[in-house]
Amino acid sequence: MASRLPGTARSFRSKFSLPNENVLRWFPGHMHKGLGEMQARLKDIDCVIEIHDARIPFSGRDTQFRTFIQLRPHILLLNKADLADSKKSQVLNIEEKLKEQGVDTVFFTDLRQFEKSNLLRKEILPLVKELTDSRPRYNREGLNEYTAMVIGVPNVGKSTFINAVRWANLNRKGKAVSVGDKAGVTRHVSNKIRVDNSPPVYIIDTPGILTPKVPDIENGMRLGLCSCVPDHLVGEENLADYLLYWLNKRENFSYVDYFKLDGPVDNAMVFLTKVAVNNQKVLRVRDVATNQIERKPDLQAAALIVLRAFRSGELGRVLLDDDM
Ligand SMILES: Nc1nc2c(ncn2[C@@H]2O[C@H](COP(=O)(O)OP(=O)(O)OP(=O)(O)O)[C@@H](O)[C@H]2O)c(=O)[nH]1
Ligand SMILES: [Mg+2]
Structure with missing residues (x-):
């Protein structure tokens, strides 16, 4: 088992760099428009439910939502x-740091398993009502209904949450809003979706919003690893390289056994070449000089295999923001 080889991290890179940091910028038109629509709807909202990825409790939670x-x-x-x-x-550490940032109410959720817990029905929805009733409601004073808006960066499970709450409370199994495993599935602010009766509770879905400029390269790569930014923009090989860097820095060598390597590696080309060869991911390309067909390792396909293993949890559960 090569998961920990103490002291080895010293021989690895101590800093991660990208040839072009602009690949981390992603603020397409639907985000700009969505932000405007969200601001316009604020007067109809009693409570904001922010959803973020538990692997990055700090990266990407930024001023956009302040x-x-x-x-x-x-x-x-x-x-x-x-x-x-x-x-x-x-x-405990995460909760404490979030408290320092003014966040008092935090839940850790696994929305894929929501049927097994009463969290949505017995804790989160009652809290929406309780928090709303505890503060002035201004133009919504006296209304016997509640409306919450879900906000967050792309692909964290905002739409999944709405479908799950609706299912948990109203027993409606159909999907009220679309979900998908890539960033940018929801592109508009939705109409009110009823998720409970007597009193009625509604939730509004919103597109995932990122800051127009990622403050720091590691923040950006962590958002990329969690699929909050489309892979093709950052580059699958760049993402796999950052993952390798992150794991090595923590002396977490779970990838060595998983990908059947001889030992830890620091160089992404070497790593991805081995993954490609072991998984028979080979490209056939014609050499223009000799006109011969050559076989080359398909590094992009190898990077996708690495990302899939990480994102499905097969390389272990992680807190990417363990240094923040
Ligand atoms: N492993 C895991 N996957 C989840 C969980 N919740 C949602 N997902 C998956 O995450 C992906 C994104 O879910 P969505 O609900 O579409 O995310 P979103 O925040 O609405 O994304 P955008 O509309 O693109 O902003 C889907 O593949 C979901 O199945 C969870 O708790 N655990
Ligand atoms: Mg969505």
């Missing part, structure tokens, strides 16, 4: 907890 969070009661769900390191000490 107005929403300051103006309305706020609940933070750290979702995909099934993929995140859930050691008690880590969880």
Whole structure:
């Protein structure tokens, strides 16, 4: 088992760099428009439910949402907890740091398993009502209904949450909103979706929003690893390279056994070549000089295999933001 070889990290890179940091910028038109629509709908909202990825409780949670969070009661769900390191000490640390940032109400959720828990029905929805009733509702004072808006970066499970709450409360199994395993599935602010009766509770879905400029390269790569940015923009090989760097730095060598390597590696080309060869991912290309067909390792296909293993949790549960 090569998961830990103490002291080896010293021989690895101590800093990650990208040839072109602009690949981390992703603020397409639907995000700009969505942000405007969300601001316009704020007057119809009692409570904001922010959803983020539990593997990156700090990366990507940025100023874009500050107005929403300051103006309305706020609940933070750290979702995909099934993929995140859930050691008690880590969880306490995250909660403490979030508190320092003004976030008082945090839940760790695994929305793929929501049927097994009463969290949505017995805790989160009642809290929406309780928090709303505890503060002035201004233009919504006296209304016997509640409306929450889900906000967050792309692909964290906002739409999944709405479908799950609706299912948990109303027993409606159909999908009210579309979900998908890539960033940018929801492109518009939705109409109100009823998720409970007597009193009626509605939730509004919104497109995932990123900051126009990622503040730091590691933040950006972590968002990329969690699929909050489309892979093709950042580059599959760049993402796999960052993952390798991140794992090596923590002396986490789970990938060595998983990919049947002889030992840890620091060079992404060497790593991806081995993964490609072991998985028979080979490209046939014609050499223009000799006109011969040559076989080359398909590094992009290898990178996808690496990313899939990481994202499905097969390389272990992680807290990517363990240094923040
Ligand atoms: N492992 C895991 N996957 C989840 C969880 N919740 C949602 N997903 C998956 O995450 C992916 C994204 O879910 P969505 O609900 O579409 O995410 P979103 O935040 O609405 O994404 P955008 O509309 O692109 O902003 C889907 O493949 C979901 O099945 C979870 O708790 N654990
Ligand atoms: Mg969505």
